[in-house]
Amino acid sequence: MHFDSAIRRAALSGFKPAVALFLVAQLLLAAPLSAFAEGGADDVETRTPIKHLIVLIGENRTFDHVFATYVPRHGESVSNLLSKGIINADGTPGPNFALAQQFEALPPFRTKYFTSLHDNEKAPYQTLPAPTLNFAPIPPPLPAGDLPFQPVDLFPPGTPTSFLSAIEPSLEQQDLQLLTTGVPAATQTVVLPDPDPRVQNFNNLPNGPFPLAGTNLPYDSYTGDTTHRLYEMWQQSDCNIKHATRTNPSGCLNDLYPFVINTYTSEPDPFSGGAVDDNGGGNSMAFYNVQKGDAPVLKSLADQFTMSDNFHQSAMGGTGANHVMLGTGDAIFWSDGNGNPTMPPSHIANPDPLPGSDNQYTVDIGFDGNFTECADPTQPGVAAVRNYLHSLPYRPTPNCRPGHFYMINNDAPGFLPDGTVDTNRIASGSAIPPTNVRTIGDALNEKNVSWAYYGGAYNAAVALQHNPNSTDPTVLIGQAYCNICNFESYNTSIMGDPQQRAAHIKDATDLFAALASGNLPAVSFVKPDGLLDGHPASSKLDLLEGMITKIMDGLNANPTLAASTAFIITFDEGGGYYDSGYMQPIDFFGDGPRIPLIIVSPFTRGGHINHSYADHVSILKFIERNWKLKPLTARSRDNFPNPKTREDNPYVPTNSPALSDLFDMFHGDDD
Numbered sequence: 001m002h003f004d005s006a007i008r009r010a011a012l013s014g015f016k017p018a019v020a021l022f023l024v025a026q027l028l029l030a031a032p033l034s035a036f037a038e039g040g041a042d043d044v045e046t047r048t049p050i051k052h053l054i055v056l057i058g059e060n061r062t063f064d065h066v067f068a069t070y071v072p073r074h075g076e077s078v079s080n081l082l083s084k085g086i087i088n089a090d091g092t093p094g095p096n097f098a099l100a101q102q103f104e105a106l107p108p109f110r111t112k113y114f115t116s117l118h119d120n121e122k123a124p125y126q127t128l129p130a131p132t133l134n135f136a137p138i139p140p141p142l143p144a145g146d147l148p149f150q151p152v153d154l155f156p157p158g159t160p161t162s163f164l165s166a167i168e169p170s171l172e173q174q175d176l177q178l179l180t181t182g183v184p185a186a187t188q189t190v191v192l193p194d195p196d197p198r199v200q201n202f203n204n205l206p207n208g209p210f211p212l213a214g215t216n217l218p219y220d221s222y223t224g225d226t227t228h229r230l231y232e233m234w235q236q237s238d239c240n241i242k243h244a245t246r247t248n249p250s251g252c253l254n255d256l257y258p259f260v261i262n263t264y265t266s267e268p269d270p271f272s273g274g275a276v277d278d279n280g281g282g283n284s285m286a287f288y289n290v291q292k293g294d295a296p297v298l299k300s301l302a303d304q305f306t307m308s309d310n311f312h313q314s315a316m317g318g319t320g321a322n323h324v325m326l327g328t329g330d331a332i333f334w335s336d337g338n339g340n341p342t343m344p345p346s347h348i349a350n351p352d353p354l355p356g357s358d359n360q361y362t363v364d365i366g367f368d369g370n371f372t373e374c375a376d377p378t379q380p381g382v383a384a385v386r387n388y389l390h391s392l393p394y395r396p397t398p399n400c401r402p403g404h405f406y407m408i409n410n411d412a413p414g415f416l417p418d419g420t421v422d423t424n425r426i427a428s429g430s431a432i433p434p435t436n437v438r439t440i441g442d443a444l445n446e447k448n449v450s451w452a453y454y455g456g457a458y459n460a461a462v463a464l465q466h467n468p469n470s471t472d473p474t475v476l477i478g479q480a481y482c483n484i485c486n487f488e489s490y491n492t493s494i495m496g497d498p499q500q501r502a503a504h505i506k507d508a509t510d511l512f513a514a515l516a517s518g519n520l521p522a523v524s525f526v527k528p529d530g531l532l533d534g535h536p537a538s539s540k541l542d543l544l545e546g547m548i549t550k551i552m553d554g555l556n557a558n559p560t561l562a563a564s565t566a567f568i569i570t571f572d573e574g575g576g577y578y579d580s581g582y583m584q585p586i587d588f589f590g591d592g593p594r595i596p597l598i599i600v601s602p603f604t605r606g607g608h609i610n611h612s613y614a615d616h617v618s619i620l621k622f623i624e625r626n627w628k629l630k631p632l633t634a635r636s637r638d639n640f641p642n643p644k645t646r647e648d649n650p651y652v653p654t655n656s657p658a659l660s661d662l663f664d665m666f667h668g669d670d671d
Contacts, residue, residue: 040450041449041450041520041521041522042564044447044448044449044450044522044627045628046626046627046628047625047626047627047628048603048626048663048666049564049603050564050565050566050601050603050626050666051522051564051565052520052521052522052523052524052561052564052565052566053522053523053524053565053566053568053622053623053626054511054520054524054526054551054565054566054567054568055326055523055524055525055526055568055570055619056526056527056528056547056548056551056567056568056569056570057323057326057485057525057526057527057570057571057572058528058533058534058544058569058570058571058572059319059533059534059535059539059544059571059572059575060225060228060319060534060535060536060571060572060573060574060575060576060577061534061541061571061574061575061577061595061596062574062575062577062578062579062593062594062595062596063080063309063311063574063579063581063593063594063595063596064080064081064209064287064577064578064579064580064581064594065286065287065288065574065575065577065578065579066287066288066290066295066298066541066596067080067290067295067298067299067302067307067309067596068080068081068082068087068091068209068287068288068289068290069081069082069087069089069091069287069289069290069291069292070082070290070291070299070302071089071291072302072607072609073303073606073607076607076608076609077609077611078309078609079309079310079580079581079611079651080309080580081094081100081209081287081580082094084096084099084580085097085099086099086100086208086209086580087208087209087287089291090289090291090292091210091211091213091287091289091292093206093208097206097208098208099580100208100209100254100255100285100578100580101124101125101207101208101255102124102125102128102207102208102255102256102257102258102259102285102578103117103122103123103124103125103238103255103256103259104122104123104125104256104258104259105117105121105122105256105259105263105358105359106120106121106122106123107358109353109357109358109359110353110358110359111352111353111355112352112353112384113231113235113351113352113353113380113381113384114235114384115234115235115237115238115239115240115384115385115388116238116239116240116243116388117238117256122255122256122259124207125207125258126207127203127204127205127206127207128205128206128207128208128210128258128282128285129258129262129281129282130195130196130202130203130205130281130282131195131196131199131202131205131210131223131224131280131281131282131283131286132194132195132196132224132280132281132283133184133194133195133196133223133224134194134224134225134226134279134280134281134283134537135224135225135537135538136184136196136222136223136224136225136536136537137183137184137222137537161173161176164176164177164179164180166473166474167179167473167477167531168529168531168532169508169509169512170456170508170509170512170528170529170532170546170547170550171532171543171546171547171550172546172549172550172553175543175546175549175550178220178540178542178543178546179531179543181220182218182220182221182222182540183222184196184198184221184222195281196217196223196224198214198215198216198217198221199212199213199214199217199286200213200214200215200217202214205282205285208285209285209286209287209578210282210285210286210287211286211287211288211289212286212287212288212294213289213292219288219293219294219295219541219542220540220542221540222537222539222540223283223286223536223537224280224281224283224536224537225280225283225535225536225537225538225575225576226261226279226280226283226284226536226575226576226577227261227264227279227280227576228261228317228318228573228574228575228576229316229317229318229364229369229408229409230315230316230317230321230349230372230408230409230589231316231349231351231361231364231369231372231381231408232260232261232264232317232351233316233317233576233592234316234384234385235256235260235264235359236254236256236257236260236261236284236576237252237253237254237256237316237583237592237593238252238253238254238255238256239251239252239253239388239583239585240253240388240391241388241391241392246649247582247649247651247652248582248652249392249393249652250392250582250583250584250585252582252583252585254578254579254580254583254593257284257285257576257578258280258281258282258284258285259359260359261279261280261284261576262279262280262281263357263358263359263360264279264351264359264360264361264364265279265360265361265364280576283536283576283577284576284577284578285577285578286577287577288541294541295541295545296545297542297545297548297549298541298545298548298569298596298598301548301569301598301600302598302607303607304600304605304606304607305598305599305600305601305604305605305606305607305608306598306599306601306604306605306606306607306608306609306610306665306666307596307597307598307599307608307609307610308596308597308598308609308610308611308612308614308665309581309594309609309610309611310581310582310594310610310611310612310613310614310650310651311570311594311595311596311597311614311615311618312581312583312584312590312591312592312593312594312595312613312614312615313571313572313573313574313590313591313592313593313595313615313616314326314589314590314591314592314615314616314617314637315331315408315573315589315590315591315592316408316589316590316591316592317408317409317573317592318409318410318572318573319410319482319484319485319572319573320407320409320410320411320484320485321407321408321409321410321589322572322573322616323484323485323486323487323572324407324487324490325589325590325615325616325617325637326487326525326572326616326617326619326620327439327440327441327487327488327491327525328437328438328439328440328487328632328636329617329620329631329632329633329636329637329638330399330437330632330633330635330636330637331399331406331407331408331589332406332407332432332435332437332490333371333401333404333405333406333407333435333437334371334404334405334407334432334433335433335435335436336433337433337434339435339436341401341403341404341405342405343405344371344405344429344432345427345428345429346368346428346429347368347369347370347371347411347429347430348363348369348371348372348373348405349361349363349364349369349370349371349372349380349381349408349409350362350363350364350369350380350381351363351364351369351380351381352380352381362380363380369408369409370407370408370409370410370411370429371405371406371407371408371411372405372406372408373400373403373404373405373406374386374398374400374406374588375398375400375401375402375403375404376402382588385398385588386398386588388585389585389587389588392585392656394656394657396585396586396587396656396657397587398587398588399587399588399589399635400587400588406588406589407432408589410484411429411430411431411432411484412425412430412431412432412483412484413431413432413434413483413484413486413489413490413495414426414431414432414433414434414435414489414490415434415489415490415495415496416465416483417458417461417462417465417478417481417483417489418462418465418466419495419496419498419501420465421434421496432490434490434491434492434495434496435490435491435492436491436492436493437490437491437633438632438633438636439487439488439491439493439494439632440523440620440623440632441453441488441491441493441494441500441504442491442493442494442632443624443629443630443632444522444523444623444627444629445500447627447628447629449522449523449627449629450521450522450523451504451521451522451523451524451525452504452505452506452510452511452514452521452523452524452525453486453487453488453504453505453506453524453525453527454506454507454508454510454511454524454525454526454527455481455482455485455486455505455506455507455508455527455529456480456481456482456507456508456527456528456529456530456532456533457477457478457479457480457481457507457508457529457530458481458505458506458507458508459478459507459509460474460475460476460477460478460481461478461479461481461483462478463475463478464476464478464479465478477529479530480529480530480531481529481530482527482529482530482533485527485572486505486527488504488505508526508527508528508529511524511526511551512550512551512554515551515554515555515557515558515561516554516557516558518558518560518561520561520565522627523623523627526551528544528547531543532544532546532547534571535575536575548569551567552567552600555567562602563602565601566599566600566601566603566604566666567599567600567601568597568598568599568600568619569596569597569598569599569600570595570596570597570598570616570619571595571596572595573592573593573595574592574593574594574595577593578593579593579594581593581594581651582613582651582652584613584652584653584656584657584658585657586615586637586640586656586657586659587637587657590615591615597614599662599665599666601666603666603667604665604666604667605667608665610664610665611645611650611651612642612643612645612650612660612662612664612665613643613645613651613652613653613658613659613660614659614660614662615637615659617636617637617638617640617659618659618660618661618662619662620632620636620637620638621638621659621660621661621662622661622662622663624638624661625661625663637657637659638659640657640658640659641655641658642658642659642660642661643655643658643659643660644658
């Protein structure tokens with residue numbers, strides 16, 4: 001296996017230095033624990049020569065958002081904005097630009113939750129809503145009372161490399177400077193919603209996808225976030241069987257993205273105390289341009305190995321539900337201490353609009369609508385989704401059990417990082433009680449297959465939990481650990497068992513130690529901390545690429561290990577960004593839009609683009625097939641068959657619901 005780091009170095013050398021230095025002063029690094037040395041992975045029987053699987057999960061980017069202008073090698077095809085003529089190679093509107101135009105609702109507005117609007121109920125935007133800085137770091141001067149997720153302080157230029165290295169051991173030395181760049185220029189006032197003037201033509205954008213670029217907006221920039229939640233994403237997708245075509249049999253138009261995120265709730269302005277709608281403006285329509293040097297690491301890997309242009313987030317919505325689906329192939333629900341379904345004390349979604357509003361949800365202000373009883377069509381919002389699913393020719397089951405309140409948006413796990421049950425937050429409904437839903441960790445344990453979940457800043461998160469008043473920067477980095485990303489943090493059998501937790505829940509530093517020693521588990525899930533995960537506003541895509549580079553360098557330094565390893569690079573979900581790809585409705589929870597997936601392996605060389613329909617559960621299916629495991633439960637999605645397709649349309653399964661097991665992305669499929 002070979003990774004040409006020179007490509008990346010040359011690309012990064014062209015970045016312009018940012019005006020200000022961004023580092024959250026409280027997010028610094030904890031010392032690494034001893035290396036995880038669970039061996040024996042090479043001795044376990046597998047169906048393929050792949051003895052080690054590494055799954056890296058970044059944050060919040062769709063396929064078109066990253067690979068809008070990607071051109072594959074000769075003889076390969078790709079489905080993206082460029083190939084469809086929606087944009088030109090330089091990012092300007094293409095001949096088919098109208099295919100991606102966005103709409104807003106017309107009065108009189110619906111009084112109940114909807115998943116689709118009729119043609120006479122909507123009209124295209126004349127110009128796209130201006131993209132905003134939504135939660136992106138803004139340097140001083142700031143009004144009193146900083147926004148959530150803003151930097152508490154800014155380190156001065158010339159911060160020592162040794163200090164940056166202590167902050168982020170998941171970056172190579174030459175990439176540490178990325179922590180200090182990319183903040184918007186200082187402004188004298190902050191007014192919300194705050195348009196991002198760095199975007200070229202930000203206040204007069206044509207109605208459709210636009211380049212995330214401008215004279216003062218290089219690739220190495222923090223940019224605004226955009227909202228993404230389950231009921232909102234069903235609306236954004238605008239799915240109706242009346243819109244179905246041969247190439248898009250689900251009838252999802254994906255044409256209400258800015259409208260929904262700018263109307264579904266009204267958030268308080270922390271400065272004035274008044275209400276403000278800043279959930280991203282037109283941010284959802286932004287895209288990078290790999291032909292102009294954006295995303296150089298991801299592009300280089302796609303050129304060399306195998307990429308999917310038909311891989312999807314498993315659930316409409318955000319981080320928590322999609323990580324849970326990755327670990328369980330299912331959704332989890334509120335339960336008592338014995339695993340029996342019960343009703344949450346609060347946080348039950350009601351997406352019906354408030355009287356007098358066009359789309360302001362009754363219960364989601366403050367992002368409180370995290371659970372839904374989707375088996376009951378009399379509950380707000382439920383019937384619209386269920387009716388749409390029932391209208392599809394293959395009749396996908398909602399997969400919702402009566403009396404179960406399923407987690408549909410980010411609710412904290414019942415376990416804190418050290419395995420303590422979070423009783424206070426459970427009582428308030430902001431953390432879900434520990435669940436007994438079976439995970440891939442349980443299945444691997446039963447077959448004595450080694451595995452680990454490596455979370456960035458996990459060690460520090462434990463230390464911070466024990467000493468919440470610490471001022472030690474090596475403890476405060478624990479704030480960047482993503483507890484909702486660790487699907488085992490919801491699970492009693494792993495997180496609630498001290499021996500299991502010690503054996504399998506690790507820090508990202510332990511991954512690099514395992515790569516160096518050659519003692520890599522058979523299956524490794526890797527989650528960067530919040531500074532490196534690539535999340536809009538709080539991170540940057542090039543910081544995620546920096547961690548990818550270090551993992552690649554670790555593999556390349558151990559050729560024997562690399563020869564039997566597959567490295568999957570993907571994302572948790574699309575973050576609310578637009579994508580033009582087909583979506584296959586599977587159940588009440590999704591699927592959602594396409595997200596990038598690249599598999600780096602000696603058995604995926606050649607720059608191939610794979611078109612088989614897949615989502616996060618396809619990774620479970622690959623693990624189960626390669627290590628000879630059974631599906632996790634009778635109802636989990638890993639029971640679905642591999643897709644069958646027509647020769648003229650490889651993207652749409654003819655045997656829906658169907659999910660690939662990713663085997664056809666490798667050379668030497670064992671069929």
